[in-house]
Amino acid sequence: MARKQSDYLAALLSDDDFRLEDDVAPPAGNASEATAEPASLPPIEPRPRAERSRGTTLLGRESALARVATGEVRQVTQLLLDPARVRIWPGNARSYAHLSEESCRELIDSIIAEGGQKVPAVVRRVEGDADHDYEVIAGTRRHWSISWLRGHSYPDMQFVAQVAQLDDEAAFRLADLENRARKDVSDLERARNYAHALRDHYGNHMTRMAERLKLSKGWLSKMLKVAAIPDAVLSAFASPADVQLKPAYPLAQLLDDRDKAVAIRKEASRLAREQANRRADGRPAIVAADVLKALLAAPDAERAKPEPMTIVSRHGRTMATVQSSNRQGVTLRLHAGSGANREEVLNAVRNLLIQLDGEGRGLQT
Numbered sequence: 001m002a003r004k005q006s007d008y009l010a011a012l013l014s015d016d017d018f019r020l021e022d023d024v025a026p027p028a029g030n031a032s033e034a035t036a037e038p039a040s041l042p043p044i045e046p047r048p049r050a051e052r053s054r055g056t057t058l059l060g061r062e063s064a065l066a067r068v069a070t071g072e073v074r075q076v077t078q079l080l081l082d083p084a085r086v087r088i089w090p091g092n093a094r095s096y097a098h099l100s101e102e103s104c105r106e107l108i109d110s111i112i113a114e115g116g117q118k119v120p121a122v123v124r125r126v127e128g129d130a131d132h133d134y135e136v137i138a139g140t141r142r143h144w145s146i147s148w149l150r151g152h153s154y155p156d157m158q159f160v161a162q163v164a165q166l167d168d169e170a171a172f173r174l175a176d177l178e179n180r181a182r183k184d185v186s187d188l189e190r191a192r193n194y195a196h197a198l199r200d201h202y203g204n205h206m207t208r209m210a211e212r213l214k215l216s217k218g219w220l221s222k223m224l225k226v227a228a229i230p231d232a233v234l235s236a237f238a239s240p241a242d243v244q245l246k247p248a249y250p251l252a253q254l255l256d257d258r259d260k261a262v263a264i265r266k267e268a269s270r271l272a273r274e275q276a277n278r279r280a281d282g283r284p285a286i287v288a289a290d291v292l293k294a295l296l297a298a299p300d301a302e303r304a305k306p307e308p309m310t311i312v313s314r315h316g317r318t319m320a321t322v323q324s325s326n327r328q329g330v331t332l333r334l335h336a337g338s339g340a341n342r343e344e345v346l347n348a349v350r351n352l353l354i355q356l357d358g359e360g361r362g363l364q365t
Helices: 003-013 049-070 105-113 140-150 167-182 188-201 205-211 217-227 245-254 260-279 288-304 343-356
Strands: 018-020 033-038 075-081 087-089 121-125 135-137 159-167 308-310 317-328 331-333
Touching: 033 260, 049 159, 049 167, 049 343, 087 140, 087 167, 105 140, 135 159, 140 159, 140 205, 159 167, 167 188, 167 205, 188 245, 217 245, 245 260, 245 288, 260 288, 260 317, 308 343, 317 343
Parallel strands: 087 135, 121 159
Antiparallel strands: 018 159, 033 075, 075 159, 121 135, 308 317, 317 331
16 A cells, blocks of 8 residues: 555544444354454563562453453454455445446455455444344455355355444545455446535535545546536446546546537537447457547548538438537528428437437537
């Protein structure tokens, strides 16, 4: 862990709103083991061997108990839990639904090799949920991996966790700290998690949020900007995990311009169809760099198009033309002499408006 992260973790764990429960008794049916933070004893004057042998055990026990009583040493209980009784806290950036055997394979193999989970997760108690006793704040992949192992030849595997008392804002900071070091948490997942936290925990005060998370305000601003990229544009990428902060930020800026956003949405729709066709045919997806390049170039390409959108009748003659489509509305020209009857013209106009809506240029935008 980098020095900045280790300092932040130390500050986080020292906050009044975050503390591990002391002397937690596990629920019925669960095993537990208690550990105490190591503390050095004051120097003791040498004594005869026989006297030392009589007094060392008693002295050590009394000293340890005294340190626990004064709060100098904190006992932390590790619980062995059934993962089915532990739910996932929705405030975590990691998408539990997108975890898989492949993405957790290294962790699964490590747990098997070591005979169980060695690094405990952090959980907190829940109330009013008949199906769950705890929820995971940090340790989502560990929970998924233990759950997977219990269903695949390791039914006795237990989920190891430490119980913490903390509110939602402190839980968010703890989960965020863990996710910063995880390569499998995408920039988009973190960005959208930050956007939700800004609203839910910080009253939309970005400066306060940046201070609490020990982040640059400028960097946080960019993350929140990327979080605002709509799903219709993100569908152009093969996976949301392909959306990285630095290259996606210029795209997010372009989307602030409504006219440019129309062209980007149209290109995104085309790319999404192409991605779907490639998946259906078993072909490789369009790589993220090419998708981003096409989306960024879409506004200029749209302006360079010389031909307006037209509809041709069954007689091969122009029936309708889109003369303009902008924030003021859609302007259509209906051509005489196309050979189409009124019903055909009305159907053509209806289909044209549906197409424009799908591209973000219609009357619904």
